[in-house]
Amino acid sequence: MLLPRFEYRAARTVGEALTLWAEQPGARFMAGGTDLIAQMRTRRKVSRVVDIKQIPELNQIRESEDGGVAIGAAVALSALCEHPRVRERYPALVECACQVGAYALRNRATLAGNLCNASPAADTAVALLALEAKVVATNMDRSRVIPVEEFFLGPGKSALEEGELVTEIVLPARSAGFQGSYHRQSRRRGMDLASVAVLVAKGGEGAPRYRVGLVSVAPTPLRVRAAEELMEREGPSAIARAAEAARLACSPITDARASAEYRREMVGVLTARGLAALA
Amino acid sequence: MRHTITVRVNGVEERHEVDANQTLLSFLRDTLNLTGAKQGCNEGECGSCMVLLDGKAVNGCLTLAAELDGHEVATIEGLGQAGALHPLQSAFLKHHAVQCGFCTPGVVMTSLALLQENPKPTELQLKTALAGNLCRCTGYRQILDAIQDAAKTMRAQSKRRTA
Numbered sequence: 414m415l416l417p418r419f420e421y422r423a424a425r426t427v428g429e430a431l432t433l434w435a436e437q438p439g440a441r442f443m444a445g446g447t448d449l450i451a452q453m454r455t456r457r458k459v460s461r462v463v464d465i466k467q468i469p470e471l472n473q474i475r476e477s478e479d480g481g482v483a484i485g486a487a488v489a490l491s492a493l494c495e496h497p498r499v500r501e502r503y504p505a506l507v508e509c510a511c512q513v514g515a516y517a518l519r520n521r522a523t524l525a526g527n528l529c530n531a532s533p534a535a536d537t538a539v540a541l542l543a544l545e546a547k548v549v550a551t552n553m554d555r556s557r558v559i560p561v562e563e564f565f566l567g568p569g570k571s572a573l574e575e576g577e578l579v580t581e582i583v584l585p586a587r588s589a590g591f592q593g594s595y596h597r598q599s600r601r602r603g604m605d606l607a608s609v610a611v612l613v614a615k616g617g618e619g620a621p622r623y624r625v626g627l628v629s630v631a632p633t634p635l636r637v638r639a640a641e642e643l644m645e646r647e648g649p650s651a652i653a654r655a656a657e658a659a660r661l662a663c664s665p666i667t668d669a670r671a672s673a674e675y676r677r678e679m680v681g682v683l684t685a686r687g688l689a690a691l692a
Numbered sequence: 693m694r695h696t697i698t699v700r701v702n703g704v705e706e707r708h709e710v711d712a713n714q715t716l717l718s719f720l721r722d723t724l725n726l727t728g729a730k731q732g733c734n735e736g737e738c739g740s741c742m743v744l745l746d747g748k749a750v751n752g753c754l755t756l757a758a759e760l761d762g763h764e765v766a767t768i769e770g771l772g773q774a775g776a777l778h779p780l781q782s783a784f785l786k787h788h789a790v791q792c793g794f795c796t797p798g799v800v801m802t803s804l805a806l807l808q809e810n811p812k813p814t815e816l817q818l819k820t821a822l823a824g825n826l827c828r829c830t831g832y833r834q835i836l837d838a839i840q841d842a843a844k845t846m847r848a849q850s851k852r853r854t855a
């Protein structure tokens with residue numbers, strides 16, 4: 414069975430990718446294609462696929478200027494999860510990234526693609542929110558940096574403008590060493606989007622800093638600062654109240670995966686469980 | 693739009709015209725007549741289309757044929773021949789890990805990729821790697837036993853080769 418008709422062009426440089434996009438209305442960037450190809454089959458009309466996987470600089474994981482790590486937009490999740498420096502410094506991200514889909518899917522799927530698709534269920538998004546990552550996006554005229562916190566606008570909607578290419582995602586040095594605990598419920602253990610998931614992370618020098626992120630329980634992935642502040646102020650004795658803050662922060666819907674009531678209850682349960690595991 | 697690609701499939705160099713909107717799976721089945729990889733869901737969920745691209749397991753239904761230029765693909769057809777089966781194939785027969793057989797090429801290729809990365813997987817690592825391969829018949833137990841048995845044979849073979 415063929416896909417609907419489109420053109421395929423592989424870019425060798427960022428500049429070429431931007432040009433290939435600009436000269437053809439209805440063009441779309443493709444990294445792993447695990448979202449895009451599935452969507453083209455059912456609903457998304459695309460006139461030209463601009464493949465970014467052959468752009469050498471987008472295939473790198475490198476040290477960023479501030480001592481953090483910059484992950485190129487074409488790096489597959491499996492390569493990310495195996496990268497020694499990422500594993501050592503950003504275990505919370507690895508914890509979430511290795512939950513995306515299954516083994517073979519992660520050989521193709523990318524971190525940038527997971528972000529740009531802007532699904533409320535994007536597993537890596539909570540980690541990037543919790544680690545205060547930044548997205549570097551480029552168009553013909555300029556490059557800009559978007560904090561992940563400002564990136565998600567709604568289901569399938571992000572702060573990216575038409576024709577903007579994400580080139581890398583930068584994890585700041587100050588978020589290195591945060592230990593994560595990702596609690597994810599799905600109808601089956603592999604290959605299903607999360608029905609509800611909670612990432613809690615703990616780190617920082619001196620008094621511990623906490624991060625709490627939620628997936629699949631709001632129009633966008635969510636960070637719950639109220640829960641974090643309770644934990645930072647009062648320590649493990651605040652776990653029940655932090656879990657309640659997370660429960661109140663979400664705004665789930667009922668769909669094929671779970672009911673709104675179940676999701677909200679589970680946010681409380683999983684947040685408490687995660688915080689207890691870290692304490 | 694057509695693309696000319698040069699790709700090594702099971703060690704043989706192939707040069708073909710493919711359509712931009714053709715998948716790797718369609719290229720194998722419809723262009724090369726290699727029907728080992730199966731089309732189940734065609735959306736990445738079932739794993740029956742699994743093949744190796746540059747040694748890594750990928751879903752043939754989620755990869756474009758036009759992307760293959762200069763790359764290397766391995767399919768079940770390249771694994772063993774009648775009379776000279778690959779240890780995975782022999783073990784699948786021995787453990788009755790094949791019933792209807794629809795999932796089998798995909799499961800074998802996923803296992804092969806895993807065993808090349810990790811010759812001695814734990815049960816959990818094996819199950820995790822196979823999470824994207826659905827089998828409607830066997831209940832998976834026979835498949836897991838077959839792979840562990842094959843892994844043992846493959847480890848012994850590679851020890852003999854290096855000795």
Ligand SMILES: Cc1cc2nc3c(=O)[nH]c(=O)nc-3n(C[C@H](O)[C@H](O)[C@H](O)COP(=O)(O)OP(=O)(O)OC[C@H]3O[C@@H](n4cnc5c(N)ncnc54)[C@H](O)[C@@H]3O)c2cc1C
Binds near residue numbers: 446451527530536
């Ligand atoms: C069977 C299956 C199971 C899945 N399971 C999960 C799961 O458990 N958890 C989960 O979170 N996701 C899951 N997904 C969704 C998907 O695999 C992930 O979102 C993946 O990370 C997308 O990455 P990609 O590189 O394949 O993106 P692509 O499909 O290449 O792109 C996704 C979107 O982002 C755009 N885009 C890609 N790269 C860029 C860029 N650099 N700049 C600008 N725009 C860009 C594309 O135009 C497209 O709209 C699953 C998908 C399938 C098919």
Ligand code: FES
Binds near residue numbers: 738739741751753754
């Ligand atoms: S046909 Fe490719 S995963 Fe089902």
Ligand code: FES
Binds near residue numbers: 827
């Ligand atoms: S043997 Fe029939 S689907 Fe696996």
